[in-house]
Amino acid sequence: MALLEVEDLRVAFGDTTAVDGVDFHVDQGRVTGLVGESGCGKSVTSLAVMGLLPRRGVTVSGTARFEGVDLLSLPRADMRRRRGSDLAMVFQDPLSSLNPVVQIGRQITEVLERHRGLRGEAARKEAEDLLDRVGIPDPRRRLGEYPHQLSGGMRQRVLIAIAVACAPRLLIADEPTTALDVTIQAQILELLKDLVDAEGTALLMITHDLGVVAGLCDEVNVLYSGRVVESASARDLFARPTHPYTVGLLGSIPRLDLPIDEPLEPIRGSIADVIRWKDGCAFAPRCDRVAEPCVDGEPPLIGTAHAHRCVMAEETV
Amino acid sequence: MSTDIEQRTLLDVKDLEVHFPIRSGVVVERTVGHVRAVDGVSLTIDAGRTYGLVGESGCGKTTLGRAVLRLEEPTAGSVWLDSTDVTALRSERLRRFRSKMQMVFQDPLGSLNPRHNVEMLLAEPLKVHGVGSKAERRRLATETLDAVGLPVSVMERYPHEFSGGQRQRLGIARALMLRPDLIVCDEPVSALDVSIQAQVMNLLDELQGEFGLTYLVIAHDLAVVRHLSDRVGVMYLGKLVEEADSEAIYERPRHPYTKALLSAVPQPDPDIEAGRERIILKGDLPSPANPPSGCRFRTRCPWAQDVCAEEAPVWREAADGHKVACHFDF
Numbered sequence: 001m002a003l004l005e006v007e008d009l010r011v012a013f014g015d016t017t018a019v020d021g022v023d024f025h026v027d028q029g030r031v032t033g034l035v036g037e038s039g040c041g042k043s044v045t046s047l048a049v050m051g052l053l054p055r056r057g058v059t060v061s062g063t064a065r066f067e068g069v070d071l072l073s074l075p076r077a078d079m080r081r082r083r084g085s086d087l088a089m090v091f092q093d094p095l096s097s098l099n100p101v102v103q104i105g106r107q108i109t110e111v112l113e114r115h116r117g118l119r120g121e122a123a124r125k126e127a128e129d130l131l132d133r134v135g136i137p138d139p140r141r142r143l144g145e146y147p148h149q150l151s152g153g154m155r156q157r158v159l160i161a162i163a164v165a166c167a168p169r170l171l172i173a174d175e176p177t178t179a180l181d182v183t184i185q186a187q188i189l190e191l192l193k194d195l196v197d198a199e200g201t202a203l204l205m206i207t208h209d210l211g212v213v214a215g216l217c218d219e220v221n222v223l224y225s226g227r228v229v230e231s232a233s234a235r236d237l238f239a240r241p242t243h244p245y246t247v248g249l250l251g252s253i254p255r256l257d258l259p260i261d262e263p264l265e266p267i268r269g270s271i272a273d274v275i276r277w278k279d280g281c282a283f284a285p286r287c288d289r290v291a292e293p294c295v296d297g298e299p300p301l302i303g304t305a306h307a308h309r310c311v312m313a314e315e316t317v
Numbered sequence: 318m319s320t321d322i323e324q325r326t327l328l329d330v331k332d333l334e335v336h337f338p339i340r341s342g343v344v345v346e347r348t349v350g351h352v353r354a355v356d357g358v359s360l361t362i363d364a365g366r367t368y369g370l371v372g373e374s375g376c377g378k379t380t381l382g383r384a385v386l387r388l389e390e391p392t393a394g395s396v397w398l399d400s401t402d403v404t405a406l407r408s409e410r411l412r413r414f415r416s417k418m419q420m421v422f423q424d425p426l427g428s429l430n431p432r433h434n435v436e437m438l439l440a441e442p443l444k445v446h447g448v449g450s451k452a453e454r455r456r457l458a459t460e461t462l463d464a465v466g467l468p469v470s471v472m473e474r475y476p477h478e479f480s481g482g483q484r485q486r487l488g489i490a491r492a493l494m495l496r497p498d499l500i501v502c503d504e505p506v507s508a509l510d511v512s513i514q515a516q517v518m519n520l521l522d523e524l525q526g527e528f529g530l531t532y533l534v535i536a537h538d539l540a541v542v543r544h545l546s547d548r549v550g551v552m553y554l555g556k557l558v559e560e561a562d563s564e565a566i567y568e569r570p571r572h573p574y575t576k577a578l579l580s581a582v583p584q585p586d587p588d589i590e591a592g593r594e595r596i597i598l599k600g601d602l603p604s605p606a607n608p609p610s611g612c613r614f615r616t617r618c619p620w621a622q623d624v625c626a627e628e629a630p631v632w633r634e635a636a637d638g639h640k641v642a643c644h645f646d647f
């Protein structure tokens with residue numbers, strides 16, 4: 001059984017559909033990627049799973065089973081208890097997820113107290129160990145500092161320390177390195193890899209960067225306009241990209257390993273050019289292979305281990 | 318990238334320094350130090366070519382670009398465009414000269430007046446420089462919109478009505494209106510999604526040929542810079558640490574910082590990722606107000622020796638056309 005199994009997840013803000021039937025799963029101890037461009041529904045998907053979407057004006061349907069229990073239908077208090085201990089999350093912008101007027105140490109011990117019942121010196125000692133584990137030099141001194149006194153990379157480490165404080169079985173990281181410089185990104189990715197390897201934590205890695213996916217993920221789900229258009233093992237996805245959107249993304253990236261004059265092949269148009277999934281393939285307006293069947297109703301999921309949603313793909317694969 | 322046989326230097330930046338005073342004190346402000354944002358940079362760009370400047374945030378790329386356009390006053394050094402010393406120009410002559418050099422920004426929306434429609438936005442630089450009649454300005458605007466791949470029908474629309482990629486096309490169109498010689502592109506694609514990044518990069522390429530443009534492209538993304546540039550300079554804490562033709566710098570990086578940067582870029586290929594030797598740099602960027610002695614990179618350099626703290630490495634030619642500032646050959 002998968003650790004997390006998301007089925008037909010739909011989220012709407014009023015009349016605006018943000019997530020439009022997302023399916024994916026995360027296995028125990030594996031790193032699963034959720035990749036796609038801005039606005040495709042990555043963050044909303046993760047917030048729905050974490051139970052962090054506001055109730056007012058938001059409609060959520062589908063299921064998100066964590067060890068068989070549907071998180072979406074859990075009472076709020078139960079979900080609050082699970083957050084932090086069963087599943088934890090790291091956000092892109094550590095500054096806005098840390099409290100600016102509370103010392104780092106206090107923000108960590110708070111979590112330790114709530115979920116593990118640690119208090120006083122024991123909590124403080126554990127917080128220091130956590131900072132040490134995420135590679136923060138001089139952790140004792142850092143405990144007394146405020147978020148603004150740390151660099152972006154250090155703040156992200158603090159956030160990761162808080163997230164792993166209660167040894168969650170699933171860690172969701174939403175673009176954790178997008179705001180960081182490339183050498184700092186390398187440090188943070190290394191840290192995440194070490195942490196999940198050492199603890200056997202499952203990681204749901206949300207990113208727009210296919211390079212990050214290639215380096216970190218075992219499984220990949222490519223999102224477009226609120227739905228998964230292709231899912232496969234990372235190896236398969238890069239070896240045999242099948243959905244035209246995945247192919248287009250890969251053709252758009254300038255690569256360091258290819259000849260310098262290798263032309264880029266961008267995807268035409270923008271994400272504003274869409275049709276609804278119930279009417280056909282949302283990517284059709286931008287797709288080179290578009291044909292009659294593409295806009296003839298909801299595209300089915302084709303394949304199992306390497307699955308995609310393009311009715312035209314089979315012909316060229 | 319052009320293939321002109323005759324090469325002519327268009328931009329010549331000599332020993333440029335831009336230091337910002339750090340002020341302190343509540344009642345009486347005093348200068349307590351300087352942020353050495355750009356601290357002695359020399360580079361040249363041939364006409365019709367693209368020079369890419371890379372480095373992590375805070376290393377001084379934007380400040381350098383702005384100083385080239387005299388949007389920032391240099392503390393020392395000079396900037397020559399053709400045979401004019403831009404740093405020596407005053408008031409009216411500087412204002413007129415500015416039409417030869419334009420800038421494209423990372424955030425096109427932030428640089429466009431939200432209350433002006435496209436026609437006004439495009440006509441404005443011409444008006445400021447007293448170019449053409451109203452009809453002529455409109456004709457130029459139409460021509461330029463076409464060049465950047467936007468339909469004339471957008472003329473009456475406002476910036477917020479456009480997607481990110483279209484806004485960047487607008488930003489580029491505006492920079493093109495005065496038909497400049499040099500365009501400084503500061504992180505031109507970093508706010509855009511990958512599929513749109515590729516569109517804009519291809520556009521910059523096309524326009525260079527069409528308008529005979531020379532680019533200074535500033536970006537933190539090494540793959541973007543490699544794709545766009547003929548020559549690349551790597552900056553660290555206000556100084557160039559390495560410079561070479563694009564091909565050479567990526568094939569054979571010589572400075573430890575360049576090596577680390579390149580090894581840190583995640584590649585969209587699991588086999589490359591699994592096999593790579595990543596050079597993980599320790600710690601963060603030191604403050605440019607108080608750079609380390611000797612080699613500025615030494616606090617994070619995996620190969621630093623005693624001499625690195627004592628002496629600043631000279632900017633030397635390690636191979637034909639390949640400059641580096643490091644005490645050693647790697």
Ligand SMILES: Nc1ncnc2c1ncn2[C@@H]1O[C@H](COP(=O)(O)OP(=O)(O)O)[C@@H](O)[C@H]1O
Nearest residue numbers: 013016017018037038039040041042043044045
């Ligand atoms: N609070 C909200 N109210 C209305 N629309 C929202 C809200 N949050 C997200 N959306 C919309 O939902 C879609 C998916 O957003 P998001 O999940 O944040 O995308 P991603 O993380 O992939 O960039 C977008 O079109 C976005 O505009």
Ligand SMILES: Nc1ncnc2c1ncn2[C@@H]1O[C@H](COP(=O)(O)OP(=O)(O)O)[C@@H](O)[C@H]1O
Nearest residue numbers: 337352354373374375376377378379380381605
């Ligand atoms: N107007 C200014 N006043 C004071 N410091 C500045 C100013 N502009 C930039 N700086 C500082 O100069 C350094 C270089 O900044 P910048 O040129 O923006 O770097 P980059 O573009 O490479 O990220 C940074 O430390 C920055 O904080």
Ligand code: SF4
Nearest residue numbers: 612615618625643644
């Ligand atoms: S001079 Fe020394 S510290 Fe600087 S890059 Fe070379 S080896 Fe490293």
Ligand SMILES: [Mg+2]
Nearest residue numbers: 042043044175
């Ligand atoms: Mg997001």
Ligand SMILES: [Mg+2]
Nearest residue numbers: 378379380503
């Ligand atoms: Mg900048």
